[in-house]
Amino acid sequence: MNDQPTAAAVIVAAGRGTRAGGGLPKQWRSLGATTVAAHAIAAFRHHPRIGRVVLVLHPDDMGLAAGWLAHPDMMVVEGGATRAASVRSGLQALEADAPFSVLIHDVARPLVPRAVIDRVIEALSTAEGAAPAVPVVDALWVGTEGRVSDTRERAGLWRAQTPQGFRFAAIRDAHALADPDAPDDVAVARAAGVDVSIVEGDERNLKITGPADFARAEAILRAEMDIRMGNGFDVHAFTEGDGVTLCGIEVAHDRALLGHSDADVGMHAVTDAIYGALAEGDIGRHFPPSDPEWKGAASDIFLRHAGKLTQARGYRVGNIDLTLICEAPKIGPHADAMAANLADILGIAPDRVSVKATTSEGLGFPGRKEGIAAMATVTLISE
Numbered sequence: 082m083n084d085q086p087t088a089a090a091v092i093v094a095a096g097r098g099t100r101a102g103g104g105l106p107k108q109w110r111s112l113g114a115t116t117v118a119a120h121a122i123a124a125f126r127h128h129p130r131i132g133r134v135v136l137v138l139h140p141d142d143m144g145l146a147a148g149w150l151a152h153p154d155m156m157v158v159e160g161g162a163t164r165a166a167s168v169r170s171g172l173q174a175l176e177a178d179a180p181f182s183v184l185i186h187d188v189a190r191p192l193v194p195r196a197v198i199d200r201v202i203e204a205l206s207t208a209e210g211a212a213p214a215v216p217v218v219d220a221l222w223v224g225t226e227g228r229v230s231d232t233r234e235r236a237g238l239w240r241a242q243t244p245q246g247f248r249f250a251a252i253r254d255a256h257a258l259a260d261p262d263a264p265d266d267v268a269v270a271r272a273a274g275v276d277v278s279i280v281e282g283d284e285r286n287l288k289i290t291g292p293a294d295f296a297r298a299e300a301i302l303r304a305e306m307d308i309r310m311g312n313g314f315d316v317h318a319f320t321e322g323d324g325v326t327l328c329g330i331e332v333a334h335d336r337a338l339l340g341h342s343d344a345d346v347g348m349h350a351v352t353d354a355i356y357g358a359l360a361e362g363d364i365g366r367h368f369p370p371s372d373p374e375w376k377g378a379a380s381d382i383f384l385r386h387a388g389k390l391t392q393a394r395g396y397r398v399g400n401i402d403l404t405l406i407c408e409a410p411k412i413g414p415h416a417d418a419m420a421a422n423l424a425d426i427l428g429i430a431p432d433r434v435s436v437k438a439t440t441s442e443g444l445g446f447p448g449r450k451e452g453i454a455a456m457a458t459v460t461l462i463s464e
Contacts, residue, residue, distance in 0.1 A: 095160025311358030412438030
């Protein structure tokens with residue numbers, strides 16, 4: 082399978098549906114530790130073959146856009162009066178740098194498995210359109226006034242899901258002529274003569290419509306969540322110099338840190354903690370110090386690699402707790418900037434990163450001001 086991004090995603094979140102209760106549109110209600118919308122967005126942002134995500138919001142929700150726009154791989158656009166109009170808005174946002182293919186997903190399906198996204202993308206290598214579905218297995222009745230008035234044959238019937246994927250040009254042209262009341266993008270595509278392949282869906286990819294669906298989704302999350310924890314420890318000695326780099330932040334000091342790379346002891350500890358949680362060894366396994374390519378390298382290279390590996394394995398960083406152990410320099414004035422930089426590199430919220438410092442009360446090499454030690458703990462949470 083090609084691991085390079087080949088697709089963009091359009092997530093339609095402009096609806097006002099409140100049938101699920103809670104007094105809010107369902108996409109903004111809590112599901113587990115975050116919102117329905119955040120689950121859906123993360124499924125695509127963290128997929129290694131999705132290069133960009135367009136979030137389509139109701140005009141009244143555009144005030145929420147700033148947080149999403151902070152991510153360079155995201156765009157946020159205003160939706161229209163109908164679902165078809167909202168999809169067109171999302172497609173237009175991609176027009177200037179059109180992807181090979183685009184996956185269109187309903188925000189109300191927050192638990193879409195990575196395997197479903199994979200199957201849609203793979204199908205688009207040979208088909209103009211592809212969409213997931215599950216076969217109808219129950220008997221079908223026609224009801225009239227509370228009584229069964231007829232039955233229907235279920236053979237060949239499928240329950241449609243999203244994301245529904247298409248070659249970009251094909252769905253763009255189809256939507257230009259679309260019936261505004263088309264039920265979904267497959268209907269839009271077929272009306273324009275685009276063939277759509279069916280790929281295997283998943284019962285976990287449920288659509289949240291009513292209150293009971295939240296309970297089902299919560300049960301799925303509890304059953305499937307995998308939490309991993311890793312620890313990282315690193316030390317670097319002082320050498321001659323006029324400053325140190327800690328978590329990517331330059332800190333003035335009367336010494337420098339000695340190391341094969343930039344000797345960023347804090348970032349090294351965090352990176353090793355992530356590798357540890359993934360059972361992937363340490364920095365030395367991935368970036369051997371014997372390799373001159375990494376001499377003097379900026380340590381964000383290592384951390385970005387660990388972050389991409391985390392995503393590829395189907396996890397996200399839950400939180401980071403980093404402690405720097407030294408007598409000097411003073412860490413406190415720079416701690417927030419360090420945390421923000423780590424968060425930016427890994428694409429997580431700054432409030433999921435803690436950077437703090439302590440001394441060793443004059444004991445050991447940190448107490449003798451011979452260097453800096455760092456300890457990090459990281460949790461990874463399955464998507």
